[in-house]
Structures are given as C-alpha cells and as structure tokens.
Amino acid sequence: MLETRVVSSIHEVGRAAWDGCFADRLEGFDYLAAVEAAGLPGFSWRYVVAEAGGKVVAAAPGFFTDYSLDTTLTEGGRRLVAAARRLAPRAFTVRLAALGSPCAEDVGLGFAPGIAADRKPELLRALLTAFEAAAAREGCGLLAIKDAPAADRGLWAALGSPSYQLAPGMPVAELDIDFPDLEGYFARLSAATRKDLRRKLKALDAVRVEVRSDIAGLETRVLELYQQTRARSNLQFEELTAAYFSGVLAALADRAFCVLYFVGDDLIGCNLLLQDDEVLLDKFFCMEGDRGPAHNLYFVSWITNVRLCLERGLRRYQSGQAGYATKLRLGSRLRGADMYFRHRRPLVNRALKWAAPLLAEDPVPMRGAA
Template sequence: MPGTALEHAYTQQDIRLNAALEGEVFSSITAIGRAAWDACFPGEPEAYDYLLTVEKAGIAGFEWAYVVARADGDVVAAMPAFLSQYALETTLDPGGLRDAIAKMRRYWSKFLTFPLACLGSPCTETGSLGFRTDVPDAMRPLLLETLLTAFETFAKSRKCVLNALKDIPQPLAPALAEVVAAHRYAELGGMPTAWMDIDFASMDEYFARLSSGTRKDMRRKLKVRDKVRVEYRSDFGDLLPRIIELYLDTRTRSEWQFEELTPAYFDGILKNMPGRSFCTMYFVGDDLLAANLMVHNGETLVDKFFCMDAEKGRPYNLYYLSWFTNIEYCLAHGLTRYQSGQAYYKNKVRLGSSLTPNAMYFRHTNRFMQKLLQMVAPYLAADDTDGLAE
C-alpha cells in the first residue's frame, strides 16, 4: 500500500480502522515471505534468511511462531516468537538457589517450570518490534495491540501460562509502553547489547582512544599474534565437527544457558546468508583453536558466537585477538558498527563499546502468580554489568 494511502487510513479514527486491522500467527516464516517480512525490518542483519535458518536448525525444546499485523491485507508489523518450557532459574548464577531448584526437580520435574509463549527469539540479539517504514508513529500502538492480542490468543490455545517479550531495546516509546502495560506485562531488566561505532579511520586512531593502561595491556596481549593464523571462511567444510566441539565446550563454561545450537544452525547461517555471513577461524599450526561466527548487513557486523578451546587457546589471547580482527574487518570492508552482543561487558566497555539497555516483559495468566513473580523477578534478572561504574 502506498505510504500516502496508509497515512490517510491511519488518520481515520473510526470503527472502520479497527475492522481493517488483522493479527495472524504462523508456524513458519515461509508463509509470510521474505519481501513482506524484511519490509518490517529494514536493514536488520538477522532478518528473514537468518530466522528461516533458525527455524530449520532443529534446536531442541523450541517451537517457532511468527506474528504479523495486517492493514487492508498488507503485512505492516511483525515479530518472531517461540514456545518453550521455561525454567525460572535460567538466569540465576550457578550454585546456591539454582542448585537447590535443581535438587527439587529430582522429585518434581516441573517445579518452577512454565509453558512459555514469548515474542522475540532466543537466537537474535534483540527482540525489536518490526514496523514497515511507511507506518506513521501514531499508528504503531494500535499495531502493537493487534500483535499482542493475536499472540496471546494463540498462546492461550497452546496452554501457555507465561507470556513474555524478550530483549526489547530501551527506551520503549511511551505510547508503546502503555500498550504493553495495559496487557498486564511487568518489566524486568534484561542484558544490554554492546556495540561500537567504527567512526575512526585506522587501528592507530582506535588505539589512541583507549586508556593508556588498556593500550599497554592490549599490545602485550597481541605480541603472540604472529603465532596465530587467521582465516575467513564462507563454509565450514570438514571443520564443522571441530566447530561444534568448540561451541559445546564454550557453552558448558557459560553461566547462562538457554538454547543449544545445532550443526544445522552453524552450517545453515553460512549457506543461507552468502555475502552476509562468514566464520573467522584461528589456527595454531594445523589446530583450530577458536572460531567466530559473524553476520552483517553491509553496515553493522554482528558477532554471533565466539567459541574457543579454553586450555589451548588462552595462551594466545584469542578473545582479544578476535576483537581486533573484527574491527580490522570493519575498517577493511566499510562497516560502520561492530555489535558484540550480550555478556562480558567489562572488557567490551574497556575496549570502547557502548551499551544499549534491553528489557524483558512478562505476565502470568494467573494474577496471584503474576504478583508472586513480580516479587521475585529482581532476583531472577540476568546481570553481567557488575563493576562497570567503578
């Protein structure tokens, strides 16, 4: 629909406007189509092809859904979604309460586990609301209302008692926040997204922006760089089993674990996103010690996963080497932003990153349980930002 016609329709505040809007939920993104989906997420690196790869990757424990709002039949707003059994202690630090809950599950397998229906994706960096560019701001609250109503009806049909919105970038526009609040969602702090503008012309200029202590430390760490061979690969070939080994080793060391990715995910990213994805591999001799899966849209480089052999890779400071390798890639290919994702914020901020806050929103269909969850929510929020204000 042309922008002028859409604008005209949205200024008609009468019942015909509501009748022209429709929310739908699909089980496959293919039912919506690449053009219609990507029009709601212009410039998004993790758009249709990425989400289709996730859908087909066989990730255990998840059922995928896609919610759209139509105006006069055209898709004008969208969000990915998923269903899962959510363990409430997922974001708790290891030990203590988390271990106690695990012990209770030996006797009651569903203790503090809820059927969850969530807008967003466990495999994307944020849960951005997708609106077509010709949708005026004044219309977006009504479209969000349409999305939420359709999704909550779907969640109820699937007997999901916990509804959520995952990793919504902040601040949320006040009019959109009012819609979320009207649906009884409570806000819970999420993990920020780390990013850095590549607004410098060279690595020397970048180094000059770091503190003297950080510059000294990084130069020391990079002294072993000539012992590491770096390769950019657009396919995994026979190295995929080693990549998965590194990934699983890294995942085991992580404090927060939700989804477990599959070989089909890694392989699918490179095969389904040619020219917009690659894997940087770090070898010492013939031994692959680390790998970094990346996606981009020609402007923003998104660091999806850095996987490393902890024992063999640590002497070569591969985490820091990968950081500088990624910045060099941005400079060489004209990318203007490096997005390094969530967690490990202290190092990222030290190296020049900024943080964009994200929020989670949740509601239990039982009002008593909702009150109870709101009381305990501050103890369940994932937080890896300790020490950033020091």
C-alpha cells in the same frame, strides 16, 4: 480492517512481506529462516503478523519452549530453586511463550514503512493479543517479551497493561568505528588497557587466521568448540546445532562469514559474523577451553574484527551480549534492553512480581549505556 495471524513457519509469511517491515535488517527473513531450519532442540517457532488491506503492516518472531526459571536467576535465587528441585524436579520449569528469538539481538518488532508513530501501539497491541491467544491454545502459562530495546520503552508502555513485569534484559555492546586505523583505536584506550592488549596480541605469531564463507568439512569441530564454550557459560538458553552455523552462512551469502583461528592445523576458535553496509554483527565466538585462552584468542578475535571493520568501511562493531566488563574496557558502549513477563494465572503473576528481584538481575551496571 486490521487482521492478525500466527503461523509456525516464516515461509508462510514470505520474504517480501516479512522484510518489508524490517528495512534490510540483518536478522531478517533469511536469518530467521536459517534458525527455523537448524533444528534447535526444544523450540517451536511462531511468527505473528498484522495485516491491513492484505498487506503485512507489523510483524514479530516468537517461540514456545520449556523454560527453566533459574536461567537468569541471581545466586540467591539459584539456591532456592536447587532446594525446591530436590523435592520436585519439575519445579520452576514452565511452558514459555516469548516474542523475540533466542538467536536474535533484540525482540525483532517491525513495522511497514510509513506507519505513523501514533498507530504503532495499536498494531503492537494486536500482535501481542494474537500471540497471547496462540500461547494459551498451546498451554503456555508464562508470557514474555525478550530483549525489547530500552529506547522503545515508551512504545511498550503505551500498551497500557500493568500485568507485564519489567526486568533488565541483556544490553548489546557496540563499538563505534570512528577512528582511521588501529593506532587511532589504541589511542582511545587507557594506557593500561593499551599496554595489556599489545602484549596479548603477540599471540598472533602462533595463530593463523582465515576468513571463510563456509565451514565445509569443519562442522563437527566447530560444534565441539561451541559446546565447550557453552559449557563455560552461566547463561545457557538455546543450544545451537551444526546446521545453524552452516545454514546461516549459506542463507545470508555475502552478509555472513566465519573467521577461523588455527594453531598449526588445529582449529581452536571460530567466530560467526554478519555484516551489512554499516555494521559488523558478532553472532557467536567459540574457542577451545585450553588453547584458546592460552593464545589470548578473545582479544585476537576482537582486534581481527576491528580490523575487518576498517578494511570494509563499516561504522560500528556490534559485539553482542555478555562479557560486558571487558567490552567496556575495550571502548564499547552499551545499548540497553528490557524484558517483560507475566503469567496467565493472576495469582502466579502476583507471585512472579514479588519474586522478580530473584528471577532476574541487572546483568551489568549500565555505565556507558545508550
């Protein structure tokens, strides 16, 4: 008999049971436990599991939070919201329950090995039903599925529920490391990009690069760099803490490290990275607003990461979400993602369907999408 439960700590599920559904996923139990312990303001964590015969056969993370609908609005939508908020400050802020994690690359849906494809819709439906019930108990009106891989669209469609609206998610940029060295990589780029990148990399003469397994003594400065970077972003959802950076490094041990960038003795950039035997996953790149761009630090970090992939025998550099135009120019392809949302009140849900073109827009033309 299939049973479901929703818990507020991943430790209530346990490492073996959770990771048994995720086949050595980098953002598995240890990563999610570090996120849970990091004290991100405004989030309540949930983990939904389906069990058969006392064994976890499907699982997904989730969260509850107050969500401002203008987080991913089009420009026209933002103007409408700004006008409405002059009359009602809480307008367009709703209580959200979402499957996924604000700190993960995709929804994080997992199944135990051996689960047949034709059984997955049943298990997904059970997870979603349990999560929706928990959301209702917590007063969450808006329900969402965050960054479901577009390749799994058939699985989500198999739920047979027309009430969830589909909207473009944030695709993930990936660079295949199928060249023997940096010269082989440069040869893949256009002549103009190659010339521009070589010019930008002259900044390496003034920048010291260090690879570290911890940020002891630098936590305050790393958080300053993160906050500066976050303030420059149009997409501001979660707010990370110093405990997130140090906690992920400690929890994932040899699967996580930081690349630090100094000018003299001043730390001007920090890149948190995860890796397994095949992938280098770029979690967060933070830099000082003045000296970072002046030293072309984004491009310096990009080449540093490509070089690390080559040195460590990795096959793919996953550079994450946003900044797509530059990443495409530097040879990446995009792996698509979807968002699904609905409101528990039918009238509001119909209004959201009507307003969907204002509530989300395709973040990038899907040129090169996979």
